[in-house]
Amino acid sequence: MKLLSAIYFAVAAATTAFAADSRYSGDQVVRFNVTSPKDADILKDAIDKGGLGLDVWTHRASAAGKIDVRAIKKLGLPYTVLVPDLQALVDAERDHMGKNSEVLHNSLMSGEPVQLTAATIFNDWQSYETLSAFIAGLPGVTQLPSIGKTYQGRDINAFKFGTGPYAVVFNGGIHAREWISPATTTYVTDQLVKNADLLKKFTFYVIPVLNPDGYAYTRAASGQRYHRKNLEPNAGTSCIGTDINRNFDYMWSKPGASSDQCSDTYYGKAALSTAEASSLSKFIKSIPNTVGYVDLHSYSEMFLFANGYTCTGQVKDYDTLYKGSKLAADAIKATSGEIFKYGGSCATSYKTSGDTVDYMYNAVGVTYSYTLELRPNENAASGTAGFNPPVSEIIPSGQETTAAFLALWNYVYGQLSATPSPSTSPLPPTSISKTSAPTSKTATPATTSAAVCSHTVCVTGGKLVSSCSDCAKAVCAKDSYCCNTSWDSTCVREVSQYCTGVAC
Numbered sequence: 001m002k003l004l005s006a007i008y009f010a011v012a013a014a015t016t017a018f019a020a021d022s023r024y025s026g027d028q029v030v031r032f033n034v035t036s037p038k039d040a041d042i043l044k045d046a047i048d049k050g051g052l053g054l055d056v057w058t059h060r061a062s063a064a065g066k067i068d069v070r071a072i073k074k075l076g077l078p079y080t081v082l083v084p085d086l087q088a089l090v091d092a093e094r095d096h097m098g099k100n101s102e103v104l105h106n107s108l109m110s111g112e113p114v115q116l117t118a119a120t121i122f123n124d125w126q127s128y129e130t131l132s133a134f135i136a137g138l139p140g141v142t143q144l145p146s147i148g149k150t151y152q153g154r155d156i157n158a159f160k161f162g163t164g165p166y167a168v169v170f171n172g173g174i175h176a177r178e179w180i181s182p183a184t185t186t187y188v189t190d191q192l193v194k195n196a197d198l199l200k201k202f203t204f205y206v207i208p209v210l211n212p213d214g215y216a217y218t219r220a221a222s223g224q225r226y227h228r229k230n231l232e233p234n235a236g237t238s239c240i241g242t243d244i245n246r247n248f249d250y251m252w253s254k255p256g257a258s259s260d261q262c263s264d265t266y267y268g269k270a271a272l273s274t275a276e277a278s279s280l281s282k283f284i285k286s287i288p289n290t291v292g293y294v295d296l297h298s299y300s301e302m303f304l305f306a307n308g309y310t311c312t313g314q315v316k317d318y319d320t321l322y323k324g325s326k327l328a329a330d331a332i333k334a335t336s337g338e339i340f341k342y343g344g345s346c347a348t349s350y351k352t353s354g355d356t357v358d359y360m361y362n363a364v365g366v367t368y369s370y371t372l373e374l375r376p377n378e379n380a381a382s383g384t385a386g387f388n389p390p391v392s393e394i395i396p397s398g399q400e401t402t403a404a405f406l407a408l409w410n411y412v413y414g415q416l417s418a419t420p421s422p423s424t425s426p427l428p429p430t431s432i433s434k435t436s437a438p439t440s441k442t443a444t445p446a447t448t449s450a451a452v453c454s455h456t457v458c459v460t461g462g463k464l465v466s467s468c469s470d471c472a473k474a475v476c477a478k479d480s481y482c483c484n485t486s487w488d489s490t491c492v493r494e495v496s497q498y499c500t501g502v503a504c
């Protein structure tokens with residue numbers, strides 16, 4: 001079992017952590033050094049039973065919960081203290097934000113003119129609103145209609161840039177406490193919009209924070225810095241939230257996720273029950289020619305692909321997925337020297353079910369689907385817990401991730417170009433024919449039907465079917481989508497860009 005080869009575990013040792021008062025006084029982050037199968041079994045048993053409350057931070061274990069210092073000592077396993085005073089770390093982080101990102105955020109929200117530049121953005125952990133405003137102002141970026149609303153009523157913002165025939169979707173912030181993810185997602189966006197060559201090959205769709213409720217909650221002084229899930233309440237318990245990355249409709253509720261509402265990996269009351277997961281699902285299915293997807297997380301430094309739900313066997317596209325992740329990891333190493341592991345998600349990390357990477361690959365048919373675990377790794381310096389890297393890590397993380405994106409997507413483009421579709425469509429094919437899993441985009445192709453307009457189009461399986469001027473009036477065949485191109489007069493070109501998801 002994978003756990004037996006695990007080397008390090010970092011946990012929050014918490015007598016009071018995650019309590020309602022948000023204080024982490026007396027809490028520590030400790031690291032177990034597991035060197036024998038027997039020790040691994042002891043720790044796995046403690047994690048699985050949940051009674052000790054281990055909150056596992058690194059991606060080397062199979063469950064999550066809470067533990068206190070005395071309980072850790074009861075395990076009888078050796079450990080080292082990474083963060084001797086977690087509250088001091090949180091206080092220092094918030095103090096810095098109070099002088100930087102909060103000032104910027106308050107100015108932005110009050111309507112004052114603010115300078116949103118890379119220099120002013122990437123020196124702190126910025127708010128959802130600031131990151132969104134920054135991306136919206138980048139050259140060549142279009143803010144799309146909100147892809148959905150969260151439990152607390154926040155719009156889930158999405159942006160588009162590039163004109164290439166293949167679509168790539170990437171998102172940050174699915175897990176609230178992983179702050180370097182939205183920051184890195186934004187940094188990468190700022191870099192990619194300047195890359196004319198790549199923008200001819202791909203059209204990118206970016207969602208900087210998929211879980212904006214949770215993100216805001218971790219940033220608020222009255223919130224919980226280490227909250228991971230969304231903020232939807234659960235009936236019959238005070239434990240809040242569903243793990244969005246266990247809520248997707250592929251192998252949902254199977255081993256690798258928890259039925260316990262208080263668990264950090266709670267899979268929710270139904271597949272796609274969360275606003276965030278269902279919104280992302282509808283959004284990505286509405287985009288023709290989606291060949292790539294990246295879900296940015298932290299931490300552990302890994303580049304992972306399907307499958308997460310099983311450690312057995314390899315997916316059909318294993319070789320090209322593996323090559324893509326290797327090229328990305330190599331690019332990171334050449335840029336920063338950081339060593340990212342890569343490979344199948346379960347085999348490389350641990351078992352997860354109902355997650356994005358499996359769903360996008362198996363159910364939606366996005367071949368080049370990846371989960372990226374950003375820095376730091378297990379060797380991060382003592383005193384800088386994994387979810388609290390110093391702000392000086394934002395730019396290096398952004399730089400190495402940009403390098404990974406360039407290496408990966410140029411490789412993917414080469415792969416796609418080398419195997420042209422027999423389709424006569426003016427648009428390249430999606431990759432969905434490579435998977436045997438059912439998907440709405442792999443439905444039996446509909447026959448072209450008459451349409452009556454000129455600024456929107458009907459699309460089936462990524463192919464332009466017909467033109468029309470109004471989605472409400474469009475006459476598209478069954479299983480086609482009506483694509484709104486109202487923000488661009490080049491209607492036909494826009495067919496590969498963005499669909500409303502309205503099935504005609």
Ligand SMILES: [Zn+2]
Nearest residue numbers: 175178297298
């Ligand atoms: Zn995560």
